[in-house]
């Protein structure tokens with residue numbers, strides 16, 4: 001009996017010793033160290049258990065049970081201490097990491113980045129024309145000869161082809177050639193082929209011409225417009241362009257001059273100048289776009305009956321519009337990827353152009 005009672009009191013002492021040790025653990029790392037030491041294979045509990053074999057058979061059961069009880073109490077205590085420490089760690093983190101939601105937003109990468117002026121003008125145009133009921137249409141940069149010229153009433157050998165300084169791809173075995181589109185006008189064709197009037201679209205995008213000097217770059221941007229309906233006339237064309245110019249240059253009035261011109265895909269054709277007072281330079285006229293009533297041949301080429309349908313089209317250079325509106329002197333700077341230039345002329349990513357909130361912020 002003596003052995004058992006000695007064993008029991010030894011176990012009791014061990015239990016209180018271990019519980020005291022658990023209680024001293026000040027954080028989760030310390031507690032883990034205690035757990036490994038106490039419950040490990042060579043730890044005190046395991047050592048006690050190993051005495052079992054040396055005891056007389058009648059004492060083993062009671063001793064084993066007592067030892068298991070100690071183990072259970074110690075394990076429970078470890079878990080309780082872990083829960084307490086975890087909660088304390090969370091409390092400490094919450095107290096430490098408190099966020100003051102009343103602070104102003106810190107400038108992050110979004111606020112540092114800049115929108116390229118051409119992209120800005122692109123978005124401004126889309127906003128203005130969307131308000132007038134136009135959709136945005138798109139076409140590929142690589143076009144067929146037929147789309148870029150043929151269907152637009154510019155047959156082979158037409159002098160207008162020379163003016164376009166086209167980048168051609170090598171001819172295919174059947175003799176046809178792909179090219180980089182020289183204007184956004186082929187999107188007119190694609191649109192008329194794919195949907196029925198009434199049509200009201202703009203098509204902004206990249207265009208390419210083999211030309212490079214101070215005022216020409218081999219890639220530049222245009223925005224095309226097309227309206228087709230049964231009663232569309234030149235009055236509509238002039239009104240749309242006037243509304244566009246007022247909204248774009250953010251002025252209440254703009255002087256416009258329509259000069260007779262020639263494009264194979266319109267008849268009559270006009271070039272449009274605006275009075276430069278709109279951009280703070282009174283006394284000058286600035287050419288900004290070409291336009292006209294869609295040529296009947298173009299309608300026929302797209303399967304539309306010119307007796308029933310008519311409409312207008314226009315095309316303008318986005319880069320030129322950007323230079324005029326934002327006073328950029330050199331076209332080549334648009335494509336020089338100079339960060340200092342972009343920081344100066346660029347626009348905040350967070351200021352989306354809207355008619356209500358102001359186009360240019």
Ligand code: DAH
Pocket residue numbers: 182183184185224225263265266289290291292313314315316
């Ligand atoms: N495609 C012409 C060019 O690149 C611009 C143009 C003129 C487009 C008159 C039109 C238009 O839609 O009606 O020079």
